[in-house]
Amino acid sequence: MTDHVATKPILSTPTxxxxxxxxxxxxxxxxxxxxxxAIRxxxxxxxxxxARLIQAIDDTATLEHYGHETYEAGRVVQHFYGVHRWGTPFNSTYGKAAGGDAQEKYYADxxxxRGLIDSLCAPQKPPIQQLMEQFQALWPQGATAASxxxxxxxCGIIRVMFPETAxxxxxxxxxxxxxxxxAELQHQFSANIxxxxxxxxGELIIWDTQAFSYDEVKRFEGAQLPEECLQKPLRIRPRKNELVLINTRRPHAICGFDSGKRVSMQSFIGYTPGEPFYFWC
Structure with missing residues (x-):
């Protein structure tokens, strides 16, 4: 695929x-x-x-590749784009049998x-739990962990990136x-803390285009997104302890880096009018 990021994304603008x-x-x-x-x-x-979470990640976490799913000839294919994870993501169940080993592993993990992150953060609440409670307070229909x-x-998977694969x-x-x-969702957002x-x-790149529907996403062959939708990239350089919210149905990517680590706690957030916000990962 063409290196779209080489077009030098402009800095994020207030508008x-x-x-x-x-x-x-x-x-x-x-x-x-x-x-x-995006909201920052x-x-x-x-x-x-x-600091407690970072210490636990450095000392005890077993990190695995975080796959990103694409649809190729009607099949779900997982790709590694440089993100490692602590925890099991729901997309690991895509294309797998209902009630099978992949689903059972996801719910057991x-x-x-949940218990591990709660204990590491105590007496504070995990950052993603604090975010969900803010959504509950701000939105008439509230917010909840999805089921x-x-x-x-x-909700609150740990994502880690290293210079070698970022x-x-x-x-x-x-x-x-x-x-x-x-689930039928009108929009899908993500929260990264x-x-x-x-x-x-390690900048987050998001393209200023209309969010795609699920039907459009499924029609894309592999990782190929329409070139005409990749003309207006904006760049966000995350800061430590910062929250960033985006619509994940808009194209996005992450810039590489030469040293250090890029670590976030992440959740998807689903929205449908008249329903609560649903958090999951």
């Missing part, structure tokens, strides 16, 4: 990237409507909590990781979209 001291209802409405591409909340995470298949899902995401803009067979950032590089 498209909203930076706030605290989330508010008006900002969520702007994200839903597409009026803004600096110093969202408690610094002590972040979800319960285990699309009748079982509680995990560049793999840079040349492959992608979108994330929950299959419609799981950055626990550690590299000294330079």
């Amino acid at each position: 498209k990237i909203l930076e706030l001291e605290h989330l508010n209802t008006a900002s969520l409405k702007k994200l839903i409507s597409g009026q803004v591409l 909340v600096p110093e969202f995470a408690n610094a002590t909590t972040s 979800a319960a285990r990781m 699309f298949q009748g079982r509680p899902m995990f 560049h793999l995401s840079e040349t492959v803009p992608h979108v994330d979209c929950l299959p419609r067979t799981i 950055y626990l550690q950032t590299p000294p330079s590089g």
Whole structure:
């Protein structure tokens, strides 16, 4: 694929990237409507909590490749774009048998990781739990951890990137979209709370284009996104302890970096009018 990021993404602009001291209802409405591409909340995470999580990741975490799914000849194919994970993501169940080993592993790991992250963050709440509670307070229908298949899902997976493989995401803009067979969502957002950032590089790139529907995503062959939708890239350089919200049905990518680590706690957030926001990963 062409290196789209080589077009030198411009810095985020106030009209498209909203930076706030605290989330508010008006900002969520702007994200839903597409009026803004991203919301940034600096110093969202408690610094002590972040330090505890980073220490646990360095000392005890078993990191695995975080695959990104594409659809090729009607099959689900997982690609490694340089992101490692602590925890099991729901997309590991895509294309697998209902009630099979992949699903059972996901829900077992979800319960285990919830308990582990809670204990590491205590007496504080995990950053993603704090975010969910803010959504609950701000939105009339509230927010909740998703249970699309009748079982509680995990939210707050740990994503880790290293210099050696971080560049793999840079040349492959992608979108994330929950299959419609799981749940019908009008929009899918993501929250990343950055626990550690590299000294330079590691920018989040988001393209200023319409969010794709699930049907459009499924029609794309592999990682190939329409070239005409990759003309207006904007760049966000995450800061330690910052929250960044984006619509994951818009193309996005991550720039490489030469030193340090890029670590975040992440959750997807589903939106459908008249329903709560659903958190999962």
